[in-house]
Amino acid sequence: MTVSPSVSTRGMVIVAVAMAATAVAATSISVAHSRGTALVVQGIEDGAVVRSVDVNRLAISSADAGSLDSVEVVIDGVVVPTRRDGDRLTAEPVDLADGAHELVVRVDNSVPFLPGTSTERVFTIDDTAPTVLADAVDAVSLRDPVTVEGTVAGAESVLIGEQRFPVDTNGSFSASLAAVPGRVRVEATDAAGNSGHQDLEVRAHHPGMRAVHMSAQAWASEALREPVLRLIREKRIDTVQLDIKDESGEIGYDSQVPMAKKLGAGTDNYDARAVIDQLHGAGVRVVGRLVAFRDPVLAEAAWRSGAKDLVVQDESGSPWSGGYGGFAFTNFANPEVRAYNVELAVEAASLGFDDILYDYIRRPDGPLARMTFPGLTTSPEQSIADFLGDSREAVRPRGAFVGASVFGIAARSGSDVAQDIPAMAAQVDYIAPMVYPSHWGPGEYGVADPEGQPHDIVKASVADFVAVTENSGAAVIPWLQSFSLAKSYGPTEVQAQIAGSTEAGAKSFLLWNAACDYESAGLQPG
Template sequence: MGRHSLKRRGTTLVLVALIVTAVLAAVGLALALVSPVKPAAELAPPIPGPATSKPAPTTTTADAEHPGMRALHLTAHAWSVPALRDPVLNLVREHKIDTVELDIKDESGKIGYPSALPRAREIGAIAHDAYDAKQAVEQVHALGGKVVGRLVVFRDPVLGAWAWQNGHRDMLVQRPNGQPWSSGYGKYAFTNLAHPEVRAYNLDLAVEAAGLGFDDILYDYIRRPDGPLAQMRFPGLSGSAEDSVTSFVADSGRVLRERGALLGVSVFGIAVSSPTSVAQDIPALARHADYIAPMVYPSHWGKGEYGVSDPNADPYEIVKRSLGAFAEAVRGGRAVIIPWLQDFSLGRTYGPQEVRAQIQAAHDAGMPSFLLWNAGCRYHAAALSPR
């Protein structure tokens, strides 16, 4: 979620939009929970190998280009609610989508299935209503679809709180006074992107999910916190935060491809023009990830961005123009672009027409793939056509 530039007139608006979207994601999760029916300098130290004993398959996807997808987001809890899960599975049956994006670990730090990782169990990261990951993947595969596992990486209040309370304070992003960085995300929300144990925990989880059959792993919150860099400390960081994020993506992509899974990274829309704003260097990431998933939600752009007077009122134009910038940024890399598109209302009511306009814009920009986001996991099926 983001804007084209934090330095323009829309600075305040983009920060508000980011906070609002985070709140909407939390509200959407809450609604789902009660329903009957929202990431040259020296690189950081290398991470340890994955803590899984599952052998790697003999095949490799090292040279494969991502085949693309038409996907919808589902939270872990939504998967267990038939009124939320079944409409999405019906869209797979009807060939209106071909992929389900299912949370592995979300913004709360909770893991959606009963992970066997010792660290996950030690810190209490397993969700109380965890789904059967292998069964979920097999169910989608039986319909001819694929499953992408969304893994929220550095925003992890469960790991953060455990680390702080157990004396591992260097595992968190800190303020200059040594206290945990918080802002609007919560006291222990952001873990340290440079810390080897933080990185190993997330990669181990990604490898475990790949072993359970997830076709792709999609990293979210693969970034530093948004806000003034001068107010943040990353203990042990060598070089820039952008280099550290890129090195982690490089390590992850190599390990996952050896195990037959591909890697995507969700990025802010502003990252293409302002890589230091959240430590997402798009050209560098494109050399190591299999796809870049920019969050180009029309509601998140300021008036006049990319020459569009009111982006939220013109979803086609803002999506097409912003994706053009990403296309240039990834040129020469291995990654394709699979954009996150908006199927929610923020500042303006969005329905099938607005969703279709974004899908068409992506197609016209040379990107026939898409991921649709709705924090409450309720989608406008009328916006989708079979292929």
């Protein structure tokens, strides 16, 4: 049934009680029946602000169950149907609009010439959730506090994470968060229990980089490390990319992550904290490359222990090889695999790495129909994008950016390796496409000889990534070729790629040389 309010004061709390001489407790009304039997009314406090669903909790009880037959419940002058529920009387559901309403519990006296007894309460219905309007959140630095500001209507405080912040008389709030999250939820709950929220991405703009790749073994070699330190001193680079976990599944330092300790995956190639302090002291940033799902150490250990769901399998149920080796790819859909990589990322960020740059953040290349990913409940593309989002949420509060290295072809045919670039870009701070000229076939992007035309192929392919990531908040920082294959690559070819990338809208870059030798890169002082 629908009961119209007798008082129209939407959104306000009105306290007005007209009652008999009987006492009213904080949570119930005791109405003295003329026969000496006390009725207890529960469910609505005097002056309460409640939701309409809470009115349906109205109940009347009595030590003399028979006396309930003479009780009448009236809301806004309309008798509300009731029903017996054992020794209680409950009201049938009613539909009340937001605003003030009057409740009357009335007892007809069974003794002639004696008046009946009634008790009245005024309460307010509020089914309107608070409205939260938070401003866009921009983080200037991931290692400094970030401020979340906005307005809220209908509540006196907001909850952000596990912290509660007050709302002033104008409805404004300002919250300073010590750690910078990837996402933030601003939630407000009003006096009636209605809840409203707004979810926000915390935008953090990557500062850019001029970087070279260094494996853990290369950094341990003075002959390879010293030329890179010279590039730093000459201000030809401003970032060093140092491997955390590489394609072999080995970790470059003595990781304390429990799974790494169990696998024996850690090494002593470098002291992570000491190296980071050294490089930061030289004025450069440090990017940690974390090879995610190509991990022979974890895959083989899992398979031999019987935990086969941690490994990508072929149609016969054997470990997927695809030319990468017998135990190459771990299963990106498996919670233990995902947790291991996130824990390594969190540890690295806590040690001081400025970025976590995932590599092999994909399924194996090859026919999807021949692969099995135990536990996969979504598309491979969605699962990998979700992993990146989870990882950024865990890493961001430790002060590190998150990037993803992707195939150069992924801007156009990412499904070949489960790299949906727009979906991934929404979950990371930058996309790092591997656009090496030597990896393109003749005619790609209309370039007749990609390896011989490094400027043209890099400009065209990077422009594609810039276009598909537009408005995602993610930067494009390409991997460029600093090695020779069919053609010899030196300063001219490297500079041609940098120019092409810059013209396409990506001014930052990472140089790749598997041997970590950059003597022939021809980098200019920045």
